[in-house]
Amino acid sequence: xxxxxxxxDMQELILKxxxxxxxxxxxxxxxxLHEGHLTLLNRAxxxxxxxxxxxxxxxxxxxxxxxxxxxxxxxxxxxxxAESEKVDFLFYPSVxxxxxxxxxxxxxxxERTDVLCGSSRPGHxxxxxxxxxxxxxxxxPTRAYFGKKDAQQVAVIExxxxxxxxxxxxxxxxxxxxxxxxxxxSRNVNLLPTERKEATVLYQSLQAANAAxxxxxxxxxxxxxxxxxxxxxxSSGVIDYVQIYSYPQLxxxxxxxxxxxxxxxxxxxxxxxxxxxxxxxx
Amino acid sequence: xxxxxxxxDMQELILKxxxxxxxxxxxxxxxxLHEGHLTLLNRAxxxxxxxxxxxxxxxxxxxxxxxxxxxxxxxxxxxxxAESEKVDFLFYPSVxxxxxxxxxxxxxxxERTDVLCGSSRPGHxxxxxxxxxxxxxxxxPTRAYFGKKDAQQVAVIExxxxxxxxxxxxxxxxxxxxxxxxxxxSRNVNLLPTERKEATVLYQSLQAANAAxxxxxxxxxxxxxxxxxxxxxxSSGVIDYVQIYSYPQLxxxxxxxxxxxxxxxxxxxxxxxxxxxxxxxx
Numbered sequence: 001x002x003x004x005x006x007x008x009d010m011q012e013l014i015l016k017x018x019x020x021x022x023x024x025x026x027x028x029x030x031x032x033l034h035e036g037h038l039t040l041l042n043r044a045x046x047x048x049x050x051x052x053x054x055x056x057x058x059x060x061x062x063x064x065x066x067x068x069x070x071x072x073x074x075x076x077x078x079x080x081x082a083e084s085e086k087v088d089f090l091f092y093p094s095v096x097x098x099x100x101x102x103x104x105x106x107x108x109x110x111e112r113t114d115v116l117c118g119s120s121r122p123g124h125x126x127x128x129x130x131x132x133x134x135x136x137x138x139x140x141p142t143r144a145y146f147g148k149k150d151a152q153q154v155a156v157i158e159x160x161x162x163x164x165x166x167x168x169x170x171x172x173x174x175x176x177x178x179x180x181x182x183x184x185x186s187r188n189v190n191l192l193p194t195e196r197k198e199a200t201v202l203y204q205s206l207q208a209a210n211a212a213x214x215x216x217x218x219x220x221x222x223x224x225x226x227x228x229x230x231x232x233x234x235s236s237g238v239i240d241y242v243q244i245y246s247y248p249q250l251x252x253x254x255x256x257x258x259x260x261x262x263x264x265x266x267x268x269x270x271x272x273x274x275x276x277x278x279x280x281x282x
Numbered sequence: 283x284x285x286x287x288x289x290x291d292m293q294e295l296i297l298k299x300x301x302x303x304x305x306x307x308x309x310x311x312x313x314x315l316h317e318g319h320l321t322l323l324n325r326a327x328x329x330x331x332x333x334x335x336x337x338x339x340x341x342x343x344x345x346x347x348x349x350x351x352x353x354x355x356x357x358x359x360x361x362x363x364a365e366s367e368k369v370d371f372l373f374y375p376s377v378x379x380x381x382x383x384x385x386x387x388x389x390x391x392x393e394r395t396d397v398l399c400g401s402s403r404p405g406h407x408x409x410x411x412x413x414x415x416x417x418x419x420x421x422x423p424t425r426a427y428f429g430k431k432d433a434q435q436v437a438v439i440e441x442x443x444x445x446x447x448x449x450x451x452x453x454x455x456x457x458x459x460x461x462x463x464x465x466x467x468s469r470n471v472n473l474l475p476t477e478r479k480e481a482t483v484l485y486q487s488l489q490a491a492n493a494a495x496x497x498x499x500x501x502x503x504x505x506x507x508x509x510x511x512x513x514x515x516x517s518s519g520v521i522d523y524v525q526i527y528s529y530p531q532l533x534x535x536x537x538x539x540x541x542x543x544x545x546x547x548x549x550x551x552x553x554x555x556x557x558x559x560x561x562x563x564x
Contacts, residue, residue, distance in 0.1 A: 019303065
């Protein structure tokens with residue numbers, strides 16, 4: 001595995017691989033790798049000749065009151081994990097390398113941002129879309145891998161690729177879950193022991209919603225009420241939101257049809273968990 | 283020459299050429315080709331294996347009060363000219379093909395826009411940068427050709443390429459002039475006969491400015507005054523602006539140094555002419 005820190009070197013290495021007809025799988029991350037990232041790397045490894053992992057904590061996507069400085073970083077651990085996942089190139093640029101001057105252009109996301117987690121993070125997805133645009137031009141991937149855990153990010157990047165005609169295939173990878181259904185997350189360790197048991201209700205409530213839809217329920221308000229009731233009855237968590245939208249457009253629905261996302265966020269004592277299911281209604 | 287109207291076909295044709303190691307020269311236009319465009323095509327033809335010309339009147343870069351509907355179009359004439367310049371692919375998409383849905387993302391230009399012609403066209407360069415981003419992803423050019431006549435557009439696209447790390451070489455082509463120095467333009471035919479003679483003073487004033495700088499003048503205000511005086515004395519044109527900035531940053535200068543642009547716009551009876559020189563001060 002080669003660690004690459006400059007854009008110029010990275011582009012040259014990629015162009016050399018592409019000139020030999022090699023396919024490029026790309027997994028963008030902010031580092032501090034967890035099992036979700038390794039699942040993406042594993043999938044990329046199976047489907048491409050060359051695997052590129054980027055580690056870059058992107059200041060552009062943090063709000064002024066957010067935890068950019070405190071965001072966890074452990075490059076040596078990440079490097080070892082990347083090596084064990086048979087990554088070919090680890091792209092690890094500095095902030096100065098990625099943003100050498102005050103940028104004259106940025107990507108502005110005009111849709112899909114004012115719902116779910118985005119409503120409380122103005123400008124966040126502009127920062128995500130801008131850095132991903134840069135990465136796509138630097139890595140020129142055949143396929144780019146994103147986890148469905150952050151379904152809104154997938155929706156925004158789907159829009160970015162489609163609207164800008166970026167020649168890359170987006171691979172949205174299913175949420176990895178514990179045996180009891182809890183979506184895996186680095187943050188789960190911050191659940192208190194009783195909360196950890198209760199937290200299984202998040203996915204259970206989504207499954208219950210799915211079952212109700214299968215039985216013919218098409219009213220989003222009824223589904224949302226049902227989920228809130230299940231979570232309220234069976235956990236001490238405080239619901240941040242339960243929302244249903246068309247996917248990937250993230251538009252409100254009066255009646256459930258087409259592909260939809262049911263997404264929720266629940267606050268526990270020291271941690272806020274998110275989960276979602278995306279389902280197609282025939 | 284092949285006329286291509288869909289993005290998918292265009293991308294497939296380009297990928298096929300690139301897989302054979304061919305270089306791609308790209309000339310983006312809004313059609314109604316004039317000598318300036320032909321100069322760009324000629325240069326692209328000399329420097330690349332494959333030449334792609336796009337003709338697309340981009341609604342995104344026209345303001346609500348601007349002349350999108352009236353913008354001149356003559357596809358059959360353009361097609362014949364492209365053929366005679368040995369263009370390989372003429373990319374000619376419809377508005378519906380380029381913008382099938384209300385876009386969820388756009389490029390926002392944050393610098394270099396509030397001066398020169400940009401100050402009176404809010405949003406214009408966002409539209410230019412967005413469509414050029416799309417074209418770069420569709421055509422994947424090795425080199426892209428722009429005329430220095432529209433120096434602000436070149437500056438914005440230089441920022442776009444640099445900030446987004448787009449793997450393309452920008453080739454900024456010198457202004458083509460008549461024998462008497464007037465910058466060539468389709469609009470010159472709208473000058474009255476006396477105005478046509480007077481209009482040579484635009485370039486003469488820029489040359490006089492250059493000579494003064496060569497002799498050591500470093501005060502932009504003195505240079506601007508000198509240009510205004512020359513134009514005022516020797517033509518009936520009304521000065522719209524005479525401005526000097528750093529180039530390509532387009533920042534004001536207290537003292538002339540580095541690479542600078544001296545740009546002007548002058549209104550005649552039926553036509554507004556622009557001209558500029560870009561010069562490096564040692």
